[in-house]
Amino acid sequence: xxxxxxxxxxxxxxxxxxxxxxxxxxxxxxxxxxxxxxxxxxxxxxxxxxxxxxxxxxxxxxxxxxxxxxxxxxxxxxxxxxxxxxxxxxxxxxxxxxxxxxxxxxxxxxxxxxxxxxxxxxxxxxxxxxxxxxxxxxxxxxxxxxxxxxxxxxxxxxxxxxxxxxxxxxxxxxxxxxxxxxxxxxxxxxxxxxxxxxxxxxxxxxxxxxxxxxxxxxxxxxxxxxxxxxxxxxxxxxxxxxxxxxxxxxxxxxxxxxxxxxxxxxxxxxxxxxxxxxxxxxxxxxxxxxxxxxxxxxxxxxxxxxxxxxxxxxxxxxxxxxxxxxxxxxxxxxxxxxxxxxxxxxxxxxx
Amino acid sequence: xxxxxxxxxxxxxxxxxxxxxxxxxxxxxxxxxxxxxxxxxxxxxxxxxxxxxxxxxxxxxxxxxxxxxxxxxxxxxxxxxxxxxxxxxxxxxxxxxxxxxxxxxxxxxxxxxxxxxxxxxxxxxxxxxxxxxxxxxxxxxxxxxxxxxxxxxxxxxxxxxxxxxxxxxxxxxxxxxxxxxxxxxxxxxxxxxxxxxxxxxxxxxxxxxxxxxxxxxxxxxxxxxxxxxxxxxxxxxxxxxxxxxxxxxxxxxxxxxxxxxxxxxxxxxxxxxxxxxxxxxxxxxxxxx
Numbered sequence: 001x002x003x004x005x006x007x008x009x010x011x012x013x014x015x016x017x018x019x020x021x022x023x024x025x026x027x028x029x030x031x032x033x034x035x036x037x038x039x040x041x042x043x044x045x046x047x048x049x050x051x052x053x054x055x056x057x058x059x060x061x062x063x064x065x066x067x068x069x070x071x072x073x074x075x076x077x078x079x080x081x082x083x084x085x086x087x088x089x090x091x092x093x094x095x096x097x098x099x100x101x102x103x104x105x106x107x108x109x110x111x112x113x114x115x116x117x118x119x120x121x122x123x124x125x126x127x128x129x130x131x132x133x134x135x136x137x138x139x140x141x142x143x144x145x146x147x148x149x150x151x152x153x154x155x156x157x158x159x160x161x162x163x164x165x166x167x168x169x170x171x172x173x174x175x176x177x178x179x180x181x182x183x184x185x186x187x188x189x190x191x192x193x194x195x196x197x198x199x200x201x202x203x204x205x206x207x208x209x210x211x212x213x214x215x216x217x218x219x220x221x222x223x224x225x226x227x228x229x230x231x232x233x234x235x236x237x238x239x240x241x242x243x244x245x246x247x248x249x250x251x252x253x254x255x256x257x258x259x260x261x262x263x264x265x266x267x268x269x270x271x272x273x274x275x276x277x278x279x280x281x282x283x284x285x286x287x288x289x290x291x292x293x294x295x296x297x298x299x300x301x302x303x304x305x306x307x308x309x310x311x312x313x314x315x316x317x318x319x320x321x322x323x324x325x326x327x328x329x330x331x332x333x334x335x336x337x338x339x340x341x342x343x344x345x346x347x348x349x350x351x
Numbered sequence: 352x353x354x355x356x357x358x359x360x361x362x363x364x365x366x367x368x369x370x371x372x373x374x375x376x377x378x379x380x381x382x383x384x385x386x387x388x389x390x391x392x393x394x395x396x397x398x399x400x401x402x403x404x405x406x407x408x409x410x411x412x413x414x415x416x417x418x419x420x421x422x423x424x425x426x427x428x429x430x431x432x433x434x435x436x437x438x439x440x441x442x443x444x445x446x447x448x449x450x451x452x453x454x455x456x457x458x459x460x461x462x463x464x465x466x467x468x469x470x471x472x473x474x475x476x477x478x479x480x481x482x483x484x485x486x487x488x489x490x491x492x493x494x495x496x497x498x499x500x501x502x503x504x505x506x507x508x509x510x511x512x513x514x515x516x517x518x519x520x521x522x523x524x525x526x527x528x529x530x531x532x533x534x535x536x537x538x539x540x541x542x543x544x545x546x547x548x549x550x551x552x553x554x555x556x557x558x559x560x561x562x563x564x565x566x567x568x569x570x571x572x573x574x575x576x577x578x579x580x581x582x583x584x585x586x587x588x589x590x591x592x593x594x595x596x597x598x599x600x601x602x603x604x605x606x607x608x609x610x611x612x613x614x615x616x617x618x619x620x621x622x623x624x625x626x627x628x629x630x631x632x633x634x635x636x637x638x639x640x
Contacts, residue, residue, distance in 0.1 A: 069600045076398070098398075165500065171586040173601065212503045212585025217476075226481050226502075339393075342602045343415070349589040350418050 034059045035274055038085040040261075041066065044282075045294055052281050058274065075100050080268045083275040090331045092131045092262040093124035101130045102265040108276040111283035114303035118325050119260060123332070131262035132279055133300035135291070138320045138328060139175055139257040142218070142237030144228040146246035155183035155252045158229060159202075164209045168227040171213035173345035174331055175257060176203065179231055182254045188329055191337035200344040204351050213349075222247055233259075234317035238296040241317065249317035251324055258320070258328035260300060292318070389609035399605060407610035416594075416611070420618075423591040426505065427574040430512040434520040434569045435562065437513070442524035442561075443554075446531075457525065460518050468515060472582050475511050476502060479583070503585030511579040516572060520565040527561020528554070563626055571619055591615055 037044070041064040049060045063082065065071045068091035075082075075095070087095055095101050106112065112132050119133040143152060148163070158167055158179070169176050178188030180199040190196065211227055212218075219236035221227040223243035230237065234249055241247045263282060265275040281287060288299035289307030296312070298319045299305075305313060313319050320328075334341065389407055392400040445456040463471060478484045479502040486498040501507050531554060539549045555562070577592035589597070591611070598608030 067600065069603055072603070073600070168585075171581070207587070210587065213587060214585065224480065224482055338602060339604070339607075342598075342604065343413075346419070346589060346594065346597075347415055349587070349593075350415060350422070 032271065033057070034061055035084070035271060035278055036061050036063065036082045037278070038063050038065065038071070038082040040064060040086065043086065043295065045290060048282075048287055048290065051287075052278060055281075056274070056277065060278070075266070082266055083269040083271050084263060084265055084278055086134055086261050086263050089122060089124065089133075089260050089262060090333060092264060094333060095264065096125060096130045100267055102267045102269065102272055103129050104132070104265060104279075105273075105276060108273065109280045109283070111280050111285075111301060111303070114285075115300050116302045118322075119300050122260070122262070123330055125262075131264050132283065133260040134263045134282060135295065135297040136258065136260035136300050136320075137234045137297050137318070138251050138324065139170075139179070139231070139233055139259070140237075140249055140251040140317070142222050142230040142232055142240060142247055142249050142317070144222065144225070144244065144246050145248045147228040151248065152229075152250060153253050155179055155254055158231065159206055159209070161209065163229055165211050166226070166228045167206075167210050167231075168212050168214050168218045168221050168229070169206075169210055169231045170218075170233075171215040173341050176213070176231070177341055177344070178257055178329075178331065179252075182256060182329070183252070185254065188257060189332045189334055191334050191340075193337075193340055196337070196340045196344055200348060203344075203348050207348065207351055234320070235296045238315055238317040241315070249315075251316070251320065251327070253327070255327035255329060257331055258325070259331070261297075385609045386613055388605055389613050391606045391609075393604050393606050407606045408614075410607065411610060411614060419589055419594055420591055420615075422588065423574055426508060426512065426590060427570050427576075429509055430516060430573040431520075431566050431570045433509070433513045434517050435566060438517055438520035438524055438565065439562075442521045443528050445521075445525050446528035453529075457522075460521050463518065469578065471515070472511060472578060475507075475514065475583060479507050479510070502583065503587060505584065505588065507583040508580050508590075511583040512573045512576060515576075515579065516569040519568040519572070523564040523568060524558065524561045527558040527564075531557045563629070567623060567626060570622075574619070575615070 035058055037049075037060055039062060043064075044062065049062070052058075053060055065074065068088050071085060071087055072091060072094065075085075076098070092101070106128070109132065112128060115133060116136070119136060121127070122131065122133065125131045141152060141155075141157065143157075145151065147166075148157070157163075158169070169179075174188070177196065177199050180202050181188045181190055181195065184195070184199065184202070186192075186195050186199075212221065214221060215232075218227070218230045218232050219240040222230050222237065222240035225244070230240075237247065237249045241249075263279045265272050265279070269275050282291070283301050285301060285303040286307050288301045288304035291297075292299040292304065292308050293312055296318050299308070308319075388399060390403050390405070392402050392404055392406065394400045441460075445453055445460075448456060476483075480486075481498050481500065481502070483502070485501065486495075489495045490498065501510075535553055535557070536549060539553050544552065574590075575592040575595075576590055577596045580586070580588065580590045580593055586593070595608050595611050595615070598604045598611065602608075
């Protein structure tokens with residue numbers, strides 16, 4: 001009797017599982033015409049998606065992630081059904097290494113021919129076999145010129161006691177250590193324990209001046225006047241400028257990070273051709289220009305520049321001046337040394 | 352226990368089925384996985400290397416982690432204490448209110464749950480910040496002469512945690528206090544007990560299961576909190592929850608994160624055992640027979 005009940009309930013569970021499988025198979029035809037785009041939240045204008053849907057007679061479904069690590073964890077956890085996603089440079093490198101990304105067919109990507117010169121040959125994907133840069137920018141300092149009268153040009157300003165309690169740093173161990181390492185004249189990708197230790201000492205000295213370590217609301221901190229110096233990505237600083245026009249942005253002379261979010265087709269995608277058409281569409285000059293204007297990040301497509309409004313193009317927080325390029329560095333995986341950064345970061349937080 | 356099943360036969364075991372299957376699949380299996388992972392090594396790109404080692408646990412002997420755990424316990428204990436001090440009178444008032452009023456009060460206690468915790472935490476940021484609501488009001492009233500720096504401090508974290516978990520204290524306390532037999536209180540009065548004696552000898556012992564349940568419900572989640580320290584504390588320090596989140600999501604060091612989680616769970620389990628036992632002698636209203 002009991003055994004029977006058990007078998008019955010097990011059978012029921014199996015039935016439920018199979019049922020949902022069958023349902024998925026039934027709509028396979030529909031599925032062929034649906035593109036799944038896995039991206040950052042608010043990273044693409046709905047009207048741009050609607051235009052692509054109209055042109056190709058397909059449906060685009062958007063799903064979002066909030067960090068590169070979340071993206072990787074989901075894909076490694078076996079999430080399938082996504083076609084196109086947009087990891088940052090260092091994560092694209094990892095995803096390529098892990099075999100998560102499909103090779104691209106350059107014939108389907110004519111718009112990739114006009115990428116900005118310095119984005120044509122990314123260190124981890126020199127001939128664009130896997131990843132197409134989409135949006136790019138720098139890490140620097142957003143500051144309130146109404147309070148800080150002499151425009152800062154060095155990371156050193158983040159150690160200026162005059163601004164104690166009015167400084168925010170990114171809540172991102174690699175970027176924070178990167179800024180300090182650059183200020184010490186070292187590479188932000190160093191694996192040298194002595195350098196990491198020295199950087200930690202500098203950060204410990206800075207901590208009393210830091211109001212918050214924030215990665216996702218420092219634009220509000222700047223705009224509200226809670227902080228007058230913010231270590232951060234250019235885009236959010238440009239957003240803060242709209243609310244508080246005295247906000248400026250500078251990439252310190254010691255150098256900083258350059259980043260690019262890259263479009264990739266996933267190896268598990270059943271619609272690779274459509275996926276590449278979608279990437280090509282996002283790179284179309286007018287589409288790309290529209291995106292840059294909306295998100296306040298520079299488009300990787302040089303051909304988009306003529307369509308971008310001048311005030312966006314001339315804002316250094318959005319479009320990094322080309323003469324900055326020699327001072328910028330890509331963030332790369334530091335392998336085993338990550339535990340050193342990790343320990344140092346935790347110590348910084350517990351101080 | 353004097354309760355008995357009406358028909359005299361134990362209820363069919365399959366009543367456990369749905370809950371058991373759910374917990375088995377979605378709780379026990381991941382838990383075992385995590386235990387296994389805590390002995391693995393970290394791959395170069397953040398994956399797992401399946402080689403048995405105790406490195407992750409040995410790494411935790413670093414005094415740094417003891418400090419994080421210590422600070423988390425301190426904050427969680429502070430949160431629990433404040434919730435208890437504020438929650439007890441509140442729960443007592445509700446439990447003694449007219450029955451038709453009790454529902455309204457309980458509803459009011461639960462209203463915050465209608466909004467997502469993240470949104471409510473952001474609201475606190477607007478209240479606490481330098482040019483925020485609180486400082487504006489205090490300055491206008493002349494209570495303070497310059498804005499107080501509340502946001503991005505452990506005080507702000509404490510405020511946020513107490514706010515977030517107060518209902519978890521009030522509800523079990525209400526249930527316990529509502530069941531306290533009023534005649535016992537009246538009897539104590541008749542025997543010339545003072546207010547304090549009534550509270551200490553009658554109400555508190557009878558409400559003790561509620562106190563213990565409320566304290567656990569507040570202490571455990573606040574120990575693992577990571578959102579509040581990040582947003583209201585400005586990520587200037589770490590609670591153990593932040594460390595675990597950091598290892599799993601940022602450092603992609605799952606083995607170390609798993610080891611910390613296992614240790615935390617061990618600690619919490621030990622604490623629960625202790626507190627449940629501590630609660631026992633006073634749960635029984637009647638003396639030993």
